[in-house]
Amino acid sequence: MKAEARIASSVLIFWCLLSFGIPLLIFLAGLSDPSGLGASFITRARFLGFPLHYWLIAQGCTIGYILLCKLYCLLWDRRVIPARRTRP
Amino acid sequence: MTKTGWMTCTGVALIVLFSSCGYLFAAAGEEIYQVEPGFKLVPAIIMVTLLCVYIGVGILSRVTETSGYWVAGRGIGKFGNGAAIASDWMSAASFMGVAGLLYLKGWFGLGYIIGWTGGYVLLLCLIATQIRRFGKYTIPEFLGDRYDCHTVRLIAAAVTVIISITYSTAQFKGIGLICGWIFGMNYNASVFFAAGVVCAYMLISGMAGVTRNQQIQYVVLISAFIIPLWILIKKAGGAGILPQLEYGALLSDLLEGKVASGTLGAAEIEKVRQIYLPWGAGSFYQFVALVFTLMVGTAGLPHIMIRFYTVKSEEVARKSVLWGLFFIGLLYWSSPVYAVLGKFWNPLGGQQVADVIILSAPERAGMGIAYIGYLAAGAMAAGLSTVAGLLIAGASAIAHDWYATVFNPAATDRQQLFVGRIFTAALCAVVVVTALNPPALIAQIVAMAFSIAGNTIFPVVVLGIWYSGSNKYGALAGMIWGLGMTLIAMAGWIAGIPAFGANGLLPATSSALLVCPMAFVLNILVSNLMADRISEESADRSDNILRKLHNLPGQVDEAPSGEKLPGTHMSEGFKP
Numbered sequence: 001m002k003a004e005a006r007i008a009s010s011v012l013i014f015w016c017l018l019s020f021g022i023p024l025l026i027f028l029a030g031l032s033d034p035s036g037l038g039a040s041f042i043t044r045a046r047f048l049g050f051p052l053h054y055w056l057i058a059q060g061c062t063i064g065y066i067l068l069c070k071l072y073c074l075l076w077d078r079r080v081i082p083a084r085r086t087r088p
Numbered sequence: 089m090t091k092t093g094w095m096t097c098t099g100v101a102l103i104v105l106f107s108s109c110g111y112l113f114a115a116a117g118e119e120i121y122q123v124e125p126g127f128k129l130v131p132a133i134i135m136v137t138l139l140c141v142y143i144g145v146g147i148l149s150r151v152t153e154t155s156g157y158w159v160a161g162r163g164i165g166k167f168g169n170g171a172a173i174a175s176d177w178m179s180a181a182s183f184m185g186v187a188g189l190l191y192l193k194g195w196f197g198l199g200y201i202i203g204w205t206g207g208y209v210l211l212l213c214l215i216a217t218q219i220r221r222f223g224k225y226t227i228p229e230f231l232g233d234r235y236d237c238h239t240v241r242l243i244a245a246a247v248t249v250i251i252s253i254t255y256s257t258a259q260f261k262g263i264g265l266i267c268g269w270i271f272g273m274n275y276n277a278s279v280f281f282a283a284g285v286v287c288a289y290m291l292i293s294g295m296a297g298v299t300r301n302q303q304i305q306y307v308v309l310i311s312a313f314i315i316p317l318w319i320l321i322k323k324a325g326g327a328g329i330l331p332q333l334e335y336g337a338l339l340s341d342l343l344e345g346k347v348a349s350g351t352l353g354a355a356e357i358e359k360v361r362q363i364y365l366p367w368g369a370g371s372f373y374q375f376v377a378l379v380f381t382l383m384v385g386t387a388g389l390p391h392i393m394i395r396f397y398t399v400k401s402e403e404v405a406r407k408s409v410l411w412g413l414f415f416i417g418l419l420y421w422s423s424p425v426y427a428v429l430g431k432f433w434n435p436l437g438g439q440q441v442a443d444v445i446i447l448s449a450p451e452r453a454g455m456g457i458a459y460i461g462y463l464a465a466g467a468m469a470a471g472l473s474t475v476a477g478l479l480i481a482g483a484s485a486i487a488h489d490w491y492a493t494v495f496n497p498a499a500t501d502r503q504q505l506f507v508g509r510i511f512t513a514a515l516c517a518v519v520v521v522t523a524l525n526p527p528a529l530i531a532q533i534v535a536m537a538f539s540i541a542g543n544t545i546f547p548v549v550v551l552g553i554w555y556s557g558s559n560k561y562g563a564l565a566g567m568i569w570g571l572g573m574t575l576i577a578m579a580g581w582i583a584g585i586p587a588f589g590a591n592g593l594l595p596a597t598s599s600a601l602l603v604c605p606m607a608f609v610l611n612i613l614v615s616n617l618m619a620d621r622i623s624e625e626s627a628d629r630s631d632n633i634l635r636k637l638h639n640l641p642g643q644v645d646e647a648p649s650g651e652k653l654p655g656t657h658m659s660e661g662f663k664p
Contacts, residue, residue: 001637008213016211027372038366049336053366057198058424062205062417069212069410
């Protein structure tokens with residue numbers, strides 16, 4: 001159970017960073033915009049043709065979530081299942 | 089019928105359908121398409137064919153046991169359950185509403201996408217495996233057994249029913265639009281028609297038929313949604329290879345005022361910039377509150393959680409979340425493409441443009457009347473699959489958790505199955521009555537369902553799994569707080585009180601950021617304060633459930649139907 005809890009908490013830290021860290025970064029970067037709309041170097045930067053702030057939320061986060069799910073399944077297969085097999 | 093037989097039948101049906109689509113598409117020509125309501129023969133044939141497939145699948149999947157009716161005999165694989173999760177999830181609102189929302193709200197609307205997808209990570213890490221290990225039929229059953237308390241069970245059952253009714257009601261706006269568009273039916277007739285179709289296959293086959301239909305419905309809805317994008321992006325000047333990446337350049341051009349009709353004036357560019365810059369359509373607090381509510385709401389929706397009871401093992405439960413999220417991602421990576429293309433062609437359109445942004449796509453792409461029918465069938469599939477999943481969850485909460493567990497525990501399997509069908513039909517009737525007088529807009533109703541699930545179900549399920557000290561008193565305090573505050577916020581929103589409106593401190597549709605953590609705190613505090621009131625027998629029963637959930641040694645329950653490995657690695661006690 002400890003291995004399960006450790007995997008879940010590790011993945012949830014990344015989930016938290018993705019879900020709230022990125023919007024917070026966009027918010028902090030945009031504080032200097034006098035119009036209050038949040039324009040910043042993140043909104044001016046381009047990635048794959050997208051404004052970076054748009055891509056990060058529209059695709060970056062969701063791709064990140066899928067990778068986190070994959071990571072969770074991989075960690076489970078590598079750490080939890082072998083631990084169960086080695087039980088006395 | 090064998091699995092191979094199933095796949096063959098489904099495959100043949102779809103091939104026949106796609107072939108007829110291609111033929112009709114060629115025959116229909118471009119000048120016939122239209123979006124006004126009224127009977128349209130070719131789309132109607134496509135729609136009726138698919139509805140017959142759903143009912144046929146229901147008949148072929150008919151069940152004679154309660155485990156077949158409620159959890160599909162626990163025989164679903166990871167791809168199948170992933171597709172069913174996605175189909176259960178992707179409602180008429182997701183299919184038709186999200187692109188319109190993104191068209192109107194721009195960047196801020198993306199909060200719906202990360203909220204609705206990020207919740208699956210919570211579901212996977214905190215709930216899916218353990219729920220499968222519990223291995224029974226419903227979420228109220230899990231809560232009732234874990235907290236050894238019928239009141240907790242019945243509150244959870246009531247919340248499940250409330251969510252089923254509100255969320256199902258929301259589907260009928262989209263379904264009504266589609267039926268009016270294809271068959272020329274009015275809204276009321278559409279509600280009866282769609283409810284009749286869902287009931288027809290659900291009553292015969294229960295979860296077994298619902299799941300198989302959801303797999304077919306996923307293929308229909310995702311293909312109908314994505315295919316027009318290739319043509320549309322090419323028309324907008326893209327290469328037509330991967331629309332989900334190509335629209336980025338269009339969006340960047342849009343922010344500089346370049347649209348299909350030329351270049352926008354300074355005032356118009358400012359309007360477009362406003363919705364695509366982060367805080368033009370809402371504040372940081374509103375964004376985070378929305379995202380958090382949708383995430384915990386997603387992870388707390390009973391009709392999604394019960395999908396984990398239907399799978400073969402806990403490993404399949406985990407992997408089906410991964411596949412479900414990928415299948416959902418396909419739709420949510422595509423919705424913003426429609427929104428940005430909509431802006432490209434109509435940069436300053438309002439609600440009217442947003443409402444038909446998906447339905448008018450085949451017309452703009454010049455795909456002909458047959459494809460319009462197929463797209464409508466996709467939207468219908470999205471609505472029907474969600475309604476079916478919700479009704480099964482709601483009916484199981486009444487029939488299994490109230491009738492078979494509290495009211496008549498001695499009921500035979502045959503009686504339980506009969507009562508299950510009666511309550512499924514009864515719940516369907518209630519949904520029809522509610523849908524005939526829907527209380528608000530699709531997205532708002534659905535978002536209220538997320539607040540209820542996130543504030544009431546999510547905290548009690550997570551603490552029930554991960555905190556051994558949580559007991560029935562804490563559970564009741566947390567659930568009553570969560571449900572009460574959600575209902576107060578809803579009432580305040582309807583009454584027009586600013587604090588509960590979109591710009592308030594506790595927006596009704598995004599209330600979980602404040603209410604949900606408080607529900608956790610209350611549950612823990614009250615559990616600790618009341619710990620000495622829990623009898624030893626009750627504590628032992630809860631302890632036994634926890635051992636089952638975490639595969640700990642010493643459980644003395646009946647054998648779970650999922651993966652169970654005897655273990656002895658934990659030496660410490662696990663008493664609440």
